[in-house]
Amino acid sequence: MPFLKKNASHGEKREEGVAGPSSDAAPIAANQKVTFIAVFLGVVASIGGFMFGYVSGQISGFFQMTDFARRFGELQDDGSYTFSPARQGTITGLLPVGCMVGALIAGKIADSLGRRLAISVSALWSCVGIVIEISSDTAWFQFAIGRLVTGMSIGALSVVVPMYQSESSPAIIRGVLVSTYQLFITLGIWTSNMVTWGTHKNLDHEASAAWRITNALGFAWALILGVGIMFLPESPRFAYRAGREEEARATIARLAGVSTDDKSVNDQITQIRVKLDEEKAGADTKWYEAFTGPRMAYRTVVGVVLQAGQQLTGANFFFYYGTTVFAATGLSDPYVTQIILGTVNVICTIFGLWVIQKPPGAGSALIVFSCLAIAAFAITWGPLVWAVVAELYPAKYRAPCMALATMSNWFWNFMISFFTRFITDKIDYWYGMVFAGCCVALVIFVFFFVIETKDRSLEEIDTMHLLHVNPITSAKWDGSQVPEGVKGSTHEESGHNSGAETHHDEI
Template sequence: MWQASNVYFICGFAAIGGALFGFDISSMSGVLGTQAYKRYFGNPVSYAQGGITAAMPAGSLVGSLFSSFVADHYSRKVALQFASVLWIIGSILMAASINIPMLCVGRVICGLCVGIASSIVPIYQAEIAPKRIRGRVVSLQQWAITWGILIQFFIQFGAAEGIGGGPQDPNQPTAAFRIPWAVQMVPAWILFIGLFFCPYSPRWLASKGRWEEALQVLANLHGKGKIDDPRVLAQYREIEEALEKEREQAASSVKMMFEWKMFRRVLLGMSVQMWSQLSGMNIMMYYIVYIMEGAHIASPLATASIQYVINVVMTFPAVMWIDKWGRRRPLLCGSFGMMTWLFVSGALQQYFGQPNTDATRTPQNSDITWIVYENRPVSSAIVSCSYLFVATFAMTWGPVSWTYPSEIFPSKIRAKAVSLSTAANWFWNTVLAFAVPPLLWNISFRMYYVFGAFNAAALIHMFFMARETAGYTLEEMDDVFNSKSRPWETQKKPKSRVDQLAEDIEAGNVEVPVPLREAPVDVAPMMKVQSSNPSASTVEDVKTASPGPATLAESK
């Protein structure tokens, strides 16, 4: 079967798994303001709406914890295909919902998919990509999330406006929310089928002893199919040495993960995901309609749609330049910026807002308790702060929060550690999805101060703990985190081992053994391949090439 070999295409296609996350986020925000949804499900507010919204992240929490089992045993690719099937089942149940319990079950199943995909997509992308563009391609996960949010919101918006008499029609048909929930299964079908044409992760293949396949995948991805390319052989050697080092350690992957030096890394990965939730971004996405109603400016759905466009547009610069900007700087600048916009927005609402009483209450804003009434400049400033907050997150924490945990762990524990990191994301996502409607109802503008304080805490934490990882291979992360330097101290990055090794191979100073197919992998004879053999394009070619640079060696 034909296999794709372009890294950007493979990682971009896998990012459809992230788009499913985005679809789910706006699948709720787009229906909250429609009369069809409110009438059919009994106008859920406060804890009732919080429970519906929290059903998806609750499923995602379970899915993220379960993801490492599927990914380690059956491969990253198969795990994503399994997640796609779950999404299709969940979407069918949501679209056919006849009551709140059935809707919640559908959202839980969709959440299982999102939990698996959000854990495994970044791992798959990081293990496919070379170090120089790893941040860029893993950031495609976040960009896909923003596209999913935008596309599904406009599907919801179009259905809300085009079906019946519009979102304020008290007799609006339930197709206004059923059609969008059914349409969202389309990308899952595309992802499931398309992954058959994507390669397995070379690092996963190597961890299973499938060295010849791993080498050929590396050659296809990074050497135009030639296994004698110095970059291919250098990466192969790096992976081989890293796995040998891990095998020499008697500790199991679970025990290794909880050794203090490694557990500090696990806690850092979990913290990055936790702070990305406590920044308040997903709350802005889930409940932006309520926020716009409180600002009392224009159409809440139309005003909110601008925010989704900003999210997509402003994520693109981060995708392009994250490998140049690094990881640490965006984390620090993002926390400071989001803290600022939240404090300003909260202060504006505190000093210019008022309780939403009978004098100001309308059918359109009956779901909120605090409102800025007939003060256009202040309302515009609140909306502007919301837009600036989203833009700041999109350029900083959005892409980095997925990239950083996917690259800081060794191969032996990567899937498990990333699943724990992502589980932290979903735990706090669940808590906030359930808690924010009551917060908006009971403490109104003070909620902005709470999340502003979270961003201040994240700024301090990341300053003292987050190390720069841009430009290092996955196999060099032990060097980064075992360094005696302080995280905030600027260090001149030494030349990468894999780059030096590639130069030595190209110069003919190093020979790299590669496996033959005829014998079992664990006892297979190896071939020493030098990069100077132009006829050795694939493993099969090496085996039939004339004697010379490629010579048989003793078994390893």
């Protein structure tokens, strides 16, 4: 818990670690505008999500390609080739294993190289994995290792991209821009569905071009992101922490469409300064402080559960195994069915972005219910989780905590991708009841443990957690509603060299 100490200039007690909202309690988003550069930043960075969706969605189609099965499958007595649960699970599951490794190291890379360069390096690393995959001949484990290497890139991007977006985006559209990461995941899945369908139909399905061309297109997305991100500004919060205050101020103003001496810019610079000063007053951050820091155990667990929940809704079951499942039901073209699911996913995710910005505080039957499940996911847990988790943590702990939360996502991604065939071979599609039960539990968890963060700065969100704002009533919190015994405000002078001081009186 934060501790109280005497403020020499005011003769008052101050609660360390708590930076309150501005004295007029007006949201920082009030003066901000939706600018082209802010939207462009969110879109370019989100190509990292597109890469994730593309490499995740293509594998389902590969398993139904004749040449892919002949090269990497197992010969049966009738002369056909198929994949055992263990081999199919390993090929599918080594991607999220690589992602866990990438997520684990992403925080250190982002803090040492900066957010932009970390994104660029991570994106270009995926090219190594793609080369390993498309050069595979008959060794299935080589292809699997290629997915492992590619996964390291995808995992690192899944941490650094939302971090960069949340630290850079104006509060007025931060939730939407961070959630475009999920939208681009769905676009990547849809694109891979279309490409695998096109290559399967228009190329000789007994030739390797059907899967090699699909794989090789991944070079394009990696180059677009790896090069394009370098033309965008660095995260203003990272720039400030690196001692580049004027750069941070100019970036905040440019992205929000206001002047550098606008009150909203001064407010954000003040809040960043206060938080940084508090961090410097303490010892160097250790990894275990993600659990022992002020109110950090709570937030770390919330992030881990939310990211696990995104997988435990069961959506990726369809994306990894959809073509295989639909083929087993006797449908004439399982590739088309997979495209239908991918299209539903994209359309509903777009609707999900509107929800974020405007909240008020077997056969045909299988297709229908699958679409409903994907629709529900795409509107809610798909885009929302990335936005909420990116806003959960103060700058001091953001990199390690986001890495832990994202690793949780990839761990359950691996569990589902590897064990699904084993489970469905035993209990068939009663497997879906496991996901249904998880969904019920997640509804309860969100209601009682996740606060409303719309239109608030990252520093205000940190204050809400430190003051133990009730998640159930958090949408109504305006800065004046603090726990009994604590009353706080942040005072600052306008201008570039404004001072900052935060104090909390004990009643």
